[in-house]
Amino acid sequence: MISEDGVRDQETVVVIDDDYAMRLSCHQILAKMGFRVEEFEDGARGLEGVSRLKPSLVVVDLKMPGIGGLEVVARIHKLDPEIITVVITGFATIGTAVDAMKSGAYDFVPKPFSPDELRVIVNRGLERRRLRLDSKRHEQERELMRRRFVTFVSHQLRTPLVAVHQYLDVLKHLPEGPDAVEKRAEWMERCLVRTDEMQQLIKDWLTLAEVEGGALTRERVAVDAAPLLSGLVDRLSTMAAEAGVTMTCQVPEDGLPLLGDAAALSMLFENLLVNAIKYNRAEGRVAVTAEGRDGEAVVSVADTGIGIPEEYRDAVFDEFVRVKGEGAKKTTGTGLGLPICKRIAGELGGVIELESHVGVGTTFRVRLPLHRPVQTAATAGGDA
Amino acid sequence: MAVAATVLLIDDDEDFCASIRSLLEAEGYGVVTAASGKEGLRKLAEVHPDVVLLDVMMESTTEGYAVSGAIKVGAVPVPVIMISSVEYGPAELFARSEEMEMIRPDAYLTKPVDVAKFLDTLKVVLARRAPVPK
Numbered sequence: 001m002i003s004e005d006g007v008r009d010q011e012t013v014v015v016i017d018d019d020y021a022m023r024l025s026c027h028q029i030l031a032k033m034g035f036r037v038e039e040f041e042d043g044a045r046g047l048e049g050v051s052r053l054k055p056s057l058v059v060v061d062l063k064m065p066g067i068g069g070l071e072v073v074a075r076i077h078k079l080d081p082e083i084i085t086v087v088i089t090g091f092a093t094i095g096t097a098v099d100a101m102k103s104g105a106y107d108f109v110p111k112p113f114s115p116d117e118l119r120v121i122v123n124r125g126l127e128r129r130r131l132r133l134d135s136k137r138h139e140q141e142r143e144l145m146r147r148r149f150v151t152f153v154s155h156q157l158r159t160p161l162v163a164v165h166q167y168l169d170v171l172k173h174l175p176e177g178p179d180a181v182e183k184r185a186e187w188m189e190r191c192l193v194r195t196d197e198m199q200q201l202i203k204d205w206l207t208l209a210e211v212e213g214g215a216l217t218r219e220r221v222a223v224d225a226a227p228l229l230s231g232l233v234d235r236l237s238t239m240a241a242e243a244g245v246t247m248t249c250q251v252p253e254d255g256l257p258l259l260g261d262a263a264a265l266s267m268l269f270e271n272l273l274v275n276a277i278k279y280n281r282a283e284g285r286v287a288v289t290a291e292g293r294d295g296e297a298v299v300s301v302a303d304t305g306i307g308i309p310e311e312y313r314d315a316v317f318d319e320f321v322r323v324k325g326e327g328a329k330k331t332t333g334t335g336l337g338l339p340i341c342k343r344i345a346g347e348l349g350g351v352i353e354l355e356s357h358v359g360v361g362t363t364f365r366v367r368l369p370l371h372r373p374v375q376t377a378a379t380a381g382g383d384a
Numbered sequence: 385m386a387v388a389a390t391v392l393l394i395d396d397d398e399d400f401c402a403s404i405r406s407l408l409e410a411e412g413y414g415v416v417t418a419a420s421g422k423e424g425l426r427k428l429a430e431v432h433p434d435v436v437l438l439d440v441m442m443e444s445t446t447e448g449y450a451v452s453g454a455i456k457v458g459a460v461p462v463p464v465i466m467i468s469s470v471e472y473g474p475a476e477l478f479a480r481s482e483e484m485e486m487i488r489p490d491a492y493l494t495k496p497v498d499v500a501k502f503l504d505t506l507k508v509v510l511a512r513r514a515p516v517p518k
Binding site for chain 1: 397399407441499
């Protein structure tokens with residue numbers, strides 16, 4: 001039979017046994033499973049072969065002249081602990097099994113064994129190797145992400161600090177005169193803006209950490225999103241008016257019941273509304289619409305801003321990504337607002353999507369499960 | 385009044401550009417700024433500066449290196465002073481590979497720049513290429 005999956009064809013298995021007949025039968029069983037099989041007749045040649053071939057799995061006879069099986073197992077384990085070793089033993093006692101395991105063997109097969117017995121152990125061993133390699137790779141990826149994140153955070157925190165420091169240091173060196181007086185006044189304002197930016201960054205960063213830890217979204221109470229949204233629109237109307245942006249809000253009259261944390265939900269929608277105002281054009285519009293359909297609450301926040309270029313559409317939900325463009329240049333932001341929104345939506349069992357047309361506008365759509373209180377008091381927790 | 389030399393400052397932080405511009409103008413330099421690597425390379429061809437001051441982390445984390453590379457392989461050699469808050473030691477970084485060696489700037493300063501050291505470095509780098517300003 002040919003192997004079931006293509007990956008296995010790439011894998012190498014080494015057999016180390018001084019018994020020709022045993023090597024041959026192992027070779028046949030393993031080759032039929034689709035492996036590339038290499039065999040060696042003693043421990044020394046076997047170890048040399050293992051370090052050269054880097055196999056996924058090694059079958060080792062325990063009793064061999066020269067370097068013994070236990071020693072071979074120990075050296076392979078030292079060479080690469082991810083190589084699975086299976087020991088063949090003629091005298092399968094608890095004692096030898098324990099010794100082999102102690103040396104780093106994965107399992108052992110007592111002689112005589114059927115092809116099926118070897119196959120089962122080999123498959124199980126390789127499955128374990130795959131899982132271990134996968135988790136190792138994920139660990140490395142996480143570590144890389146973490147380091148990248150630290151670099152980003154320190155850069156983001158340092159940038160406003162550098163700007164402020166540079167203003168102060170240059171002011172000290174500028175020759176006195178009307179020019180310096182004018183600069184001083186102008187730059188003091190800029191220093192305040194930049195220190196505010198740092199404050200906001202630290203605040204958002206902490207919020208993100210809280211959402212991540214679940215602390216912000218822990219509470220599960222019935223929240224009506226309809227008054228929540230119209231309240232937010234009212235509260236932000238001054239900001240919108242200052243930016244020359246008109247806001248409209250359309251929510252179901254009989255309410256939009258959600259189950260979640262009121263503060264987190266409010267933060268989620270407020271972030272989206274503030275973005276829609278900030279990244280809009282003069283005389284632009286922000287349309288908030290909400291409806292319940294198919295068990296879902298769908299809240300849309302549509303702006304008439306510059307739009308998000310295609311290459312940024314996935315990345316805007318990542319930390320510290322800010323779309324660079326003519327319209328966005330003058331806008332301050334920490335690049336953490338949308339990651340916070342995405343996390344909150346996710347924690348509450350929902351998703352956030354975006355649709356954007358460059359030069360026309362962007363619509364963010366939040367989908368959250370509708371909360372339908374159970375009708376009969378006798379049955380509890382029966383959300384369908 | 386003729387300027388001592390023209391400086392092209394490529395940095396995406398408006399405030400950093402504003403303070404450095406004032407400092408350099410007070411010292412008699414002509415200053416042109418660019419907010420991205422792309423804009424910087426365009427202005428390089430337009431204004432033919434005597435020296436380029438270059439930030440590293442702009443839209444991408446290594447944008448400055450790419451710009452430095454483009455300048456170094458360009459037809460007209462312009463000295464580059466890299467100004468960045470990137471942590472690791474530049475000497476070690478540029479010795480890492482032949483590619484990095486190729487884009488090695490003429491000088492490297494850490495943000496925020498010390499004003500006296502910055503002005504000295506600028507003079508030294510400009511003096512290496514005749515004519516000497518001032």
